[in-house]
Amino acid sequence: MLHVDNLHAYYGKSHVLHGVSFSVGKGEIVALLGRNGSGRSTTAKAIMGLVDARGRIDWLGQQIVGRKPFEIAHLGLGYVPENRDIFPKLTVHQNLLLGLKGDKPQGRWNFEDMYNLFPRLRERQHTEAGVLSGGEQQMLTLCRSLMGDPELIIIDEPTEGLAPKIVDLVGQFLQELRNRGVSVLLIEQKLTIAMQISDRALVMGHGSMVFDGTPDALRANAAIRKEWLEV
16 A cells, blocks of 8 residues: 655755655554654654655555645545644534545544544543543544544554553554554554554664564564664
8 A cells, every 4th residue: 555665854954764665555554663763753744745755655556755745635644643733722523523524425434433432532522622631632633533534544652641541542443443444554662552453563763764574573683672672
């Protein structure tokens, strides 16, 4: 589905990504791991057209480098940024409504699905999003992206700062996406959840890909974990 080849990305004159290549298949959860500053979030932004990029990003056979972010989103790519970007003065239900794409017929997800996935959102559906807890806001932003019916969703640090119980809910959410055929590129620092639910693991360091393999292969590779992941 998604094929990234020799991707370079820049912030002004700063060269951040150096020839990154990887792929994500249909219904696959791929974990993108690495320390802060390794280039993981920049990779997500480059795919979504949010930073200056060079190279090839093929999405369902189309080259999308150089396209505008809204055009990329309408091709079926979803993105959940680390800062969540909810609309604080709108209710939970209104935030979900904004996730719908007006030019698409009803997709595989609806409001009832969202409230079944996260019952807390059902309880808070008429509450302004700005007063939600951090965990509730994370649930909301995940669900809002799903309302656009993406074929692949890029999720940046979904468990950052969340209580263990909410982390478990997020893990269940990601597995439900896979069950429904949605692909996931998961940017995560918590190795435990990433290794439990992902089909493949990628490791980045200094803007380059340094590992691409199964979670079991990464567990067995102490040298990669020590050099690029462990503190």
